[in-house]
Amino acid sequence: MSAHPSRRHRLPSDASFLEPLAERARRGDVLVTRDPDPRDPDPGDRPVRRSAVLIHVAGTGFENASLVLEERGHALRSQPGQFSLPGGGRDPGDRDDVHTALREAQEETGLDPADVRVLGAFAPIPMPWRIQRVTPVLSWSPSVPPLGVQDPIEVERLVWAPLVGPGSLTDPAHRLRGTLFGQGVGPVFDLPGDAFVWGFTAMIVEKVLTGLGLDPVPPTAPVQEIPHERRR
Template structure:
């Protein structure tokens, strides 16, 4: 699937241009963000990848999913679709697309892959996470496929009231009273924080108009989102 650049929202155009050289094999993948914690010596992680899918032309939105409350790891948290690399995956793009199909029913042919950023270390989980960026001019059909992993799917607008860049939704997070970075307190009880919030914010900062910094009273991470 491919679409003319003139139809792409500004952020999508910027991301496509930044990722194009590495996608063509003309250089290394750019770095999206620094690790949130120091990477220890001898770090030997497993590979994983997530899909940052932006959809829409006039009102673009980012695809998020709420993890099932029954999962042992990060239950109830919001995340980008994705998961661990399997031996049958040719590369991180295929990992992200395969996991998105398994979790939310996304068909690879419905999106245009713009490229991938360099893997981001998550030393506290012995993982690296490769952010794969894709775009579609319309929101592709998605749904909860595996209820054991995903509770619901959410489209988070990039602009306007209740969006990822709405100052009212961008607040400092607290975890048991300690600073925990940025939180995106979105409508519908969609509280996004931690690694996912940091990655989404790094993507938004690639745009021509970076989002405002978090402000207002800090908010404790809800118990259902830990």
């Protein structure tokens, strides 16, 4: 299920544009930081759940690179209709966080681990409100692999978001600052095809962009309230 050990953490020449981010992933650096919130629950004796998400970039340069995102199933109890990275909770049989990310991506999108080069895993991101820690795993392929929704209850659709160019994650026309009930919630990517990315996923995506030397969503970007159908 996991990529062969010899395929991990090696950066092929045609993935050199990922080097700044890949180097940080190899070191296990922190990708997303979060200030403590006094509203965070005290976990007490409850075990902290471990999860992993896959940051999979396909392409051989900025001009053709894209990031895979998935729209969560609309009938799910948790965050239906929101956009996320492939991933999920750690199973007892998972060897490590990389295995979790690849297994979940395969179950959700059909991604064959043999088509993936794992470049590293960042430090786990604490999510106290869920008593959870999420590890972002960075992977790469030279071209877009053949993917498809495996379970329409869990995943509504898949979207490949270009890193640069018209309609991309760095296109000013599709970059916003989000608000929820009037309170700022950080960067938002309002991509073509009604692919509205906000919250935890948008935070990771922005850090991926800045980790590659691309610009963050500016504080002066237009402000938009999160649509009702994307906030459940």
